[in-house]
Amino acid sequence: MxxxxxxxxxxxxxxxxxxxxxxxxxxACGADLMSDVLTHTRTGxxxxxxxxxxxxxxxxxxxxxxxxxxxxxxxxPPETVSLAREKGIPLVxxxxxxxxxxxxxxxxxxxxxxx
Amino acid sequence: MVENKETPTPSAAASGITKVQELIYELKIKQVxxxxxxxxxxxxxxxxxxxxxxTRKISGAPVLDQGxxxxxVSIEDLIKSLLDGKADLPVSERMTGRIITVQEEESVVExxxxxxxxxxxxxxxxxxxxxxxxxxxxxxxxxGLLNAIGxxxxxxxxxxxxxxxxxEDIQSEDTSLILRYRIKACDFDCGGEASSxxxxxxxxxxxxxxxxxxxxxxxYEAEMNIIIHTTHGGEIQTEIQPHRVxxxxxxxxxxxxxxxxxxxxxxxxxxxxxxxxxxGAGMGLVNIGKCSDEMKLGSTPGVGTRLEIVIFLQSNxxxxxxxxxxxxxxxxxxxxxx
Numbered sequence: 001m002x003x004x005x006x007x008x009x010x011x012x013x014x015x016x017x018x019x020x021x022x023x024x025x026x027x028a029c030g031a032d033l034m035s036d037v038l039t040h041t042r043t044g045x046x047x048x049x050x051x052x053x054x055x056x057x058x059x060x061x062x063x064x065x066x067x068x069x070x071x072x073x074x075x076x077p078p079e080t081v082s083l084a085r086e087k088g089i090p091l092v093x094x095x096x097x098x099x100x101x102x103x104x105x106x107x108x109x110x111x112x113x114x115x
Numbered sequence: 116m117v118e119n120k121e122t123p124t125p126s127a128a129a130s131g132i133t134k135v136q137e138l139i140y141e142l143k144i145k146q147v148x149x150x151x152x153x154x155x156x157x158x159x160x161x162x163x164x165x166x167x168x169x170t171r172k173i174s175g176a177p178v179l180d181q182g183x184x185x186x187x188v189s190i191e192d193l194i195k196s197l198l199d200g201k202a203d204l205p206v207s208e209r210m211t212g213r214i215i216t217v218q219e220e221e222s223v224v225e226x227x228x229x230x231x232x233x234x235x236x237x238x239x240x241x242x243x244x245x246x247x248x249x250x251x252x253x254x255x256x257x258x259g260l261l262n263a264i265g266x267x268x269x270x271x272x273x274x275x276x277x278x279x280x281x282x283e284d285i286q287s288e289d290t291s292l293i294l295r296y297r298i299k300a301c302d303f304d305c306g307g308e309a310s311s312x313x314x315x316x317x318x319x320x321x322x323x324x325x326x327x328x329x330x331x332x333x334x335y336e337a338e339m340n341i342i343i344h345t346t347h348g349g350e351i352q353t354e355i356q357p358h359r360v361x362x363x364x365x366x367x368x369x370x371x372x373x374x375x376x377x378x379x380x381x382x383x384x385x386x387x388x389x390x391x392x393x394x395g396a397g398m399g400l401v402n403i404g405k406c407s408d409e410m411k412l413g414s415t416p417g418v419g420t421r422l423e424i425v426i427f428l429q430s431n432x433x434x435x436x437x438x439x440x441x442x443x444x445x446x447x448x449x450x451x452x453x
Contacts, residue, residue: 032393033390033393033394033395033396033398034339034393034394034396035336035394035396035397035398035399035401035402036396036398038332038335038336038398038402039398039401039402039405043324043328049393051392051393053303053392053393054303054304055303055306055307055339055392055393055394056393058306058307058310058311058335059307059335059393061307061311061314061331062307062310062311062314062328062331062332062335063328063332064328079304
């Protein structure tokens with residue numbers, strides 16, 4: 001699924017400029033604890049999280065995550081955004097809850113990361 | 116504005132523009148000017164100038180009177196005199212006496228400024244003694260920049276090649292590259308920087324992406340453990356050898372009370388406020404175990420902790436995470452026994 005499609009499905013707002021909306025993302029992972037993310041994500045995954053501190057971006061970099069969607073409409077602070085720009089990781093803010101967003105993506109055919 | 120980062124830039128075009136801006140300040144005029152320069156004397160006739168400009172495909176020439184720069188005559192001057200029907204005039208009648216020059220040791224940005232300020236088409240270039248050394252036009256600058264960018268790309272490629280062959284180029288019984296990072300306790304802002312730098316180093320050395328990922332995750336978790344749990348911080352030492360990477364994370368306290376329990380998935384001794392930052396899942400050491408081929412954890416409460424991780428680089432040596440046996444835990448009995 002392309003990043004552009006994902007942003008439409010989650011009704012999200014792209015926070016970082018210059019993101020490649022054609023990036024192919026193959027699976028998604030929803031987590032608020034960073035070590036959970038590192039446990040079983042595959043390369044090029046989408047991360048849905050409520051955690052907006054810069055460590056979310058650090059974890060994403062280490063886990064080769066393709067993009068981050070912040071749930072419940074949370075807007076990340078400037079430190080997080082500038083770190084994401086530096087690392088080239090697109091950030092999206094989406095208005096719905098984690099459960100709702102995961103459900104929407106799952107229904108649209110997005111795969112789970114541990115499969 | 117030097118770009119030394121190995122992080123992927125948004126686009127190749129963007130980094131190209133930055134390079135050009137750098138080069139405009141770095142390149143000296145003498146590196147891009149045309150030299151030797153074709154000159155005329157004050158007595159040269161316009162008709163001769165016409166032939167010179169036509170055959171040599173240039174747009175103007177400095178006028179030298181016995182070696183001294185006295186003016187400059189351009190194709191515009193030539194056209195004007197042809198329109199006036201005066202092909203036989205000496206160039207001294209039409210040349211511009213007020214000459215704007217640049218020094219050969221100045222940077223290209225100076226020439227660009229002068230082109231903008233005076234609206235001239237060409238700038239004679241003089242040396243430190245004021246002697247004519249060359250001539251500079253806009254196209255000379257463009258050509259010089261393009262050549263320089265071409266060279267830079269070539270150099271970048273050479274550097275990348277060299278770095279990835281460093282273990283072949285340097286001969287010894289056993290070569291290793293050791294990277295050391297000091298980690299400060301509670302320094303969340305910098306959390307992840309050491310692992311990021313280690314990943315970058317491995318990329319430069321041409322390591323397999325899977326290895327880079329595993330080293331990255333293991334080091335990140337070790338780094339965050341030092342930040343979250345220690346009182347005085349610690350150190351991460353990464354030793355890179357041709358066949359393996361060894362990571363040693365050490366700290367000076369408070370130590371792990373129960374190492375066996377610490378290795379259990381989900382068990383965490385992190386305080387509550389850590390969970391608000393997204394940590395304390397209790398999966399750190401488990402993740403490290405999954406990523407590494409060998410793991411040794413030892414700790415003495417009140418003294419410190421030492422975590423050793425080994426990841427093999429050749430794919431036939433490295434076992435996949437799940438098939439590896441449980442990480443070995445050692446308990447140093449110095450301080451007390453449970």
